[in-house]
Amino acid sequence: MIQTIPAKFKETAEKFAKRPALKFKYHGAYISISFTELQNRVETMAKGLQELGIQKGDKVAILSENRTEWVRTDLAALSLGAISVPIHTTLSPNIIKHILNNSSTRLLLVSNQEQFNKIKLIINDLPDLQIIIYINLDHPEENNTGDKKLMSLEEVMELGKGSKKEISAEVSPDDVASIVYTSGTTAVPKGVMLTHHNFLFDAEAAVTVVPVDEHDVLLSFLPLSHVLERTAGYYAPLVCRGCCIAYAESPKTLLQNLKEVKPTILVSIPRIFEKIHTGIWDKVKDGSKLKHYLFIWALKQESGTFKQQIANRLVFHKIRAKLGGRFRLTISGGATLNHKLARFFDRIGIKIIEGYGLTETAPVVAVNRPDNIKFGTVGQQLPGVEIKIASDKEILVKGPNVMKGYYKSEELTQEVIDSEGWFHTGDLGHLTEDGFLVIVGRKKEMISLSNGKIVWPEQMEIILNNDKFIIESMVYGNNRSYVVAFLIPDWQEVNRNLESLGISSREPDQLVKEPKLIELFQQRIEEINKQFADWEKIRKFILLPKEFSPQKDEVTPTLKLRRSVIERRFQKEIEKMYR
Structure with missing residues (x-):
């Protein structure tokens, strides 16, 4: 039977009444809230919001880091038929205003x-905002909010x-549950309307395809304001299966926190x-020669052999223990995962299940199955979801998870959802013979060089970022004769x-101009260019002292590059590389 989110949560809360639903850190220790307690708090808050005049269709925005109150507010608003509007805490005031x-948030x-x-x-x-509710403010009485309560x-x-x-609101599965604003890598964020049923x-x-149950524990750190964490780290495990978050x-x-919570599942991003991965190798390099030799030996052992069992007990077990020691599986989404990285973690006994999705598809479209992983792919489509590859290689998606549309933008909606109901993702890819989806890149991020050649920046950046000296990069070259890059050193x-390089300074601002360091990176780029x-091939590059920042709108909250923002900010440096 098709349900609403609050109805499904109530059913789960009654089934697992005394089990822990949420855990949070308080005075140095994790404290649990049971499903019954959470359900009671949700109902009480819903009544409080009702007293404040919140009703069906009203917008309730949440500007908060992950915490129990986030979930409480979301479920309380949805119980009234209101629409929750999550906002990333890293966004600038200007984008928050937009x-x-x-959304006409009330x-x-x-x-x-x-x-x-x-x-x-x-x-x-x-103008539309009427009420501001706070969790913790330093001096509430000193904060002037004008005509806002x-x-x-x-x-x-x-x-x-x-x-x-x-609570008397009649809520339907086809009602809009949330307006989730896209990360907006290329433009101002758009409001994606997702229903309870989506x-x-x-x-x-x-x-169904990545089974979880009430005995699983998740550690949540990706922002709940992002649809990946909302579905994969909240609605799926907590609301649908009674897991503890x-x-x-x-x-x-x-x-x-991994050591304290000892989760069985982690939803994460490639970064x-x-x-x-870098931290593990740093420990190996800083250790004794014997430890270094033992680690390399352990990585070379074939899966299922007696030697691999010894490697697991002597080496890999200790690494997993530092990450909590109980991982059953981890999930990677939000960006493309380097397949070499996935293989490395698989070797040390940590299964990474890579999937693919978008805000507009609530978000999961395809995912590798725990017992059928194909490295370098994002898995097979979810049951009930259709995937089609268009003639220009664009990935098209159809199914009950596809959004209702963009809020206040019928024209934009019609641009991406065709007359047959196919959602045009803007991503390019192909399907293998056995139905595994391979992502090539984003249509809008494809670089066309002046000689007509095509470059996929994301694939190049994955290779660049895999170098031990590079923590982040951005490739550029649209309508130019050659490719250049911004490199942020590790x-x-x-x-x-x-x-060993004979450099005395340790300040990044000075080091990016140091000839000996630039020479080192030139050697690394020459090797990568092969x-x-x-x-x-990258002909020129510039070193930057700091990673791209969400606070400066240079990356999205899930750390995807906002290329147009970076290009504008570093226009002088770009022109310098083309002289």
């Missing part, structure tokens, strides 16, 4: 002073406890796996080599 105004939940300060900067430019979440809960009204179909289909304090504390790795076709 989202709040475009009520906003804000987590802390840092996020509230962004709202203060735009408070007079938000400011109140604490505790006050909303008190309103709910005192309410005599029952989300629950996708969540159920995902856990623990929240990391922040991405920076991920390794520490995190890259950092863990300063930890660089610092290890400064002495993997590229002649027209793809």
Whole structure:
């Protein structure tokens, strides 16, 4: 039977009443909230929002890092037939203003002073916003919100406890549950309307082919405001299967929280796996010669052999223990994963299941199965989802997970969903003979050189970022005669080599201009260029001192490059490389 998200959650909460639903860190220790407690808090908050006049169709925005209150607010709003509008905490005030105004948000939940300060900067430019609810503010009485009502979440809960009204909203599976604004790598974020059915179909289909149950524990650190975490790290495991979700304090504390929570599942993005991979190799290099030899020996052992069992016990078991030691599987999405990285983790006993999806498809379209993984692909389509490759290699998708449309933009909707219901993803790829999907690149990010040759920047950047000295890169060359790149060094790795290079400075701002370091990177690029076709070879590059930042809108919250923003910001440097 097709259900709404709150109805499905209530069913799951009753089934697993006493089991832990959510965990959060409080005064140095993780504390659990049971399904019954969470359901009670959701109902109380829904009544509180109802007392404030929130009703079916109203927009309730959430500007908060991952925490139990995020889930509570989302489920409470959906219970009333309201529409939740998640906002990434890394977004600039200007983009937040666009989202709040475009969505006509009436009520906003804000987590802390840092996020509230962004709202203060735009408070007079938000005509539809009426109520701001905060979780923690330094001095609430000192925050002037003009004609907007400011109140604490505790006050909303008190309103709910005192309410005599029952929740009477009639919510349908085909009602819009959320307007999720796309990361916008090429333009201003668009509001994607996803229904209750979009989300629950996708969540159920995902856990059918990647089975999870109430005994699984997830550590959540990707932003819930991103649809990957929303579906794969919240609706699918918690709402549909009764898993326990623990929240990391922040991405920076991920390794520490992994040891504390000991999750069985982690939903992640390639960048995190890259950092863990680098960390493992750093430990190996800093260890004794014997440890280094033993690690290399262990990696070479064939799966299923007696020697591999010894390697697992002596080497890999210890590595997994530092990541909690209980991983049953990990999930990678949001960007393309280097297949060499997937093989490396598979060797050390950590299964990475790569999938593919978009905000507009709620998001999962295809995923590798735990017992049928094909490295270098994003797996096979979900049951109930259709994939078709157009004549120009664009990936087309049809199914109950495809969005209702773009909010307030029928014209844009018609551009991407054709008359037969196929959603045009903008991604290019192909299907293998056995139905595994291979992603080539983004249609809009394809580089056309002035000689007519085509370059796929994302594939090149994966290879560049795999070099031990490069942590991030961006390839450029549209309508130019050759390809250039911005390279951000891995300063930890660089610092290890400064002495042997005869460089005394350790400041990145100075090091990017250091001739000896530039020469080292020139050698690395010459070696990397051997993997590229002649027209793809990087002719010139510039070193940058810092990674691209979400705060500067240079990358999306899931760290995808906003190429047009970076190109504008570094226009002078680009022109310099073409002189």
